[in-house]
Amino acid sequence: MSANYWNSTQRLKWQFTRGELEQKRNEVYKVAASTAVKYDYNMRIYLHNLTIKLSRKLNLRQVVIGTAEIFLTRFLINVSILEVNVYLLVTSCIYTACKIEENPQHIRNLLNESRNLWPEYIPNDLTKIAELEFYLIEELDCYLIVHHPYESLMQILEVLGADNNNNNNNNNNNNNSTNSANSNHEVRLSGEELQICWSVINDSYITDLNLLFPPHIISITSIYMTIVLRNNGNKERLENFNKFLAVSNIDFNEMIESIQELLTLYEQWNSYDEYTVRKAINQLLMGLSSEKQQ
Numbered sequence: 219m220s221a222n223y224w225n226s227t228q229r230l231k232w233q234f235t236r237g238e239l240e241q242k243r244n245e246v247y248k249v250a251a252s253t254a255v256k257y258d259y260n261m262r263i264y265l266h267n268l269t270i271k272l273s274r275k276l277n278l279r280q281v282v283i284g285t286a287e288i289f290l291t292r293f294l295i296n297v298s299i300l301e302v303n304v305y306l307l308v309t310s311c312i313y314t315a316c317k318i319e320e321n322p323q324h325i326r327n328l329l330n331e332s333r334n335l336w337p338e339y340i341p342n343d344l345t346k347i348a349e350l351e352f353y354l355i356e357e358l359d360c361y362l363i364v365h366h367p368y369e370s371l372m373q374i375l376e377v378l379g380a381d382n383n384n385n386n387n388n389n390n391n392n393n394n395s396t397n398s399a400n401s402n403h404e405v406r407l408s409g410e411e412l413q414i415c416w417s418v419i420n421d422s423y424i425t426d427l428n429l430l431f432p433p434h435i436i437s438i439t440s441i442y443m444t445i446v447l448r449n450n451g452n453k454e455r456l457e458n459f460n461k462f463l464a465v466s467n468i469d470f471n472e473m474i475e476s477i478q479e480l481l482t483l484y485e486q487w488n489s490y491d492e493y494t495v496r497k498a499i500n501q502l503l504m505g506l507s508s509e510k511q512q
Contacts, residue, residue: 223432227361232292234429239295246298254498257299259424259486264495265290266424268308275331276323278316280420285364286315287423289354295429296357302350303503305332305339310350318362339503367419367428367436374437375412378462379404405459407441411448415440418480425479431472438468439476 223229234242247257255261266287273283289311309332316323325344333340340346355362407415418440422428427436445459463470 223365226363226365228363228365229432231359231361232429233431236426236430239426239429242295246294246296247300253300253502255300255502257294259483260490260495261299262424263487263490264492264499265304265308267492268305269312271335272308272312272332275335276312276316276328278312279319279321280416281366281368282312282315282319282321284366284368284420284423285319286311288364288428289315289358289362291423291426291429293354293357300502303339304499305336306341306346306350307354308332309340310347310354313347314351314354314362318364365433367422367433367440368416370434370437371415371419371440374434374441375407378441378459379406405441405445405455405462407444411444414444414448418443421480421483422476425483427476427479431476435469435472435476438463438466439473439480442473443477443480 243257269283269287269290273286286308290308293307293311309328313323313325313328316328325347329340329342329344329347333342415437419436422436422440442459442463445456449456463473
């Protein structure tokens with residue numbers, strides 16, 4: 219456990235280069251080239267939507283949802299999506315995330331809600347969720363503490379002088395590299411713009427960004443994209459933000475990569491085909507069920 223990202227297992231054990239991620243996935247999916255089920259953007263968006271659906275039924279906080287999605291992404295680095303029931307996997311990731319984020323849900327309640335959503339895929343058996351939870355924890359090497367971009371976002375906005383009256387975050391931890399920035403570079407965001415930042419961070423969990431970069435990079439990226447998209451001719455605000463970036467020791471290459479990753483996600487989202495993904499998963503799960511019966 220670590221309250222500091224820089225000393226955390228998230229950075230030391232679960233942060234990779236793109237080359238390392240590609241190598242790991244090639245090893246896991248080397249025999250899956252011909253299957254209709256692929257761990258691509260379509261699948262990632264589909265899994266994201268499954269997680270959101272069940273989480274809303276349970277009235278979970280966004281941090282819990284983010285933790286569940288990170289568990290899901292980490293698990294699928296080591297285990298092929300062809301080997302698991304993704305509906306049960308999503309349920310187990312949420313169940314585990316609720317425990318870690320101190321928002322526990324009774325396993326019976328979780329089972330009932332998941333069966334209401336996906337009755338044909340979730341067996342009426344509590345032990346199936348528990349078994350997959352143990353499998354999940356094993357594949358994650360018991361490293362379950364997650365640092366999210368949300369906290370970094372509020373810290374950065376405070377430095378920028380943004381109006382965050384609703385921020386109840388305790389800012390005792392000032393370890394990220396933006397703290398050296400000059401707070402005179404005032405950049406205020408409206409409540410609506412703050413929500414856009416949060417939405418961008420939410421979308422980042424569909425991508426590999428949380429496996430590649432520190433949380434504050436994703437936070438900075440969300441602010442930059444919000445300011446650029448909603449600049450409305452406010453050149454002074456954009457200039458102030460650029461000045462802040464210049465003195466903040468932010469890794470510009472990581473920020474640019476993050477922007478490109480999110481833009482690629484949004485481009486792929488435009489051609490997202492839920493029906494095709496759902497059909498392919500259904501065929502896969504029917505095949506897995508037949509194999510178990512033989």
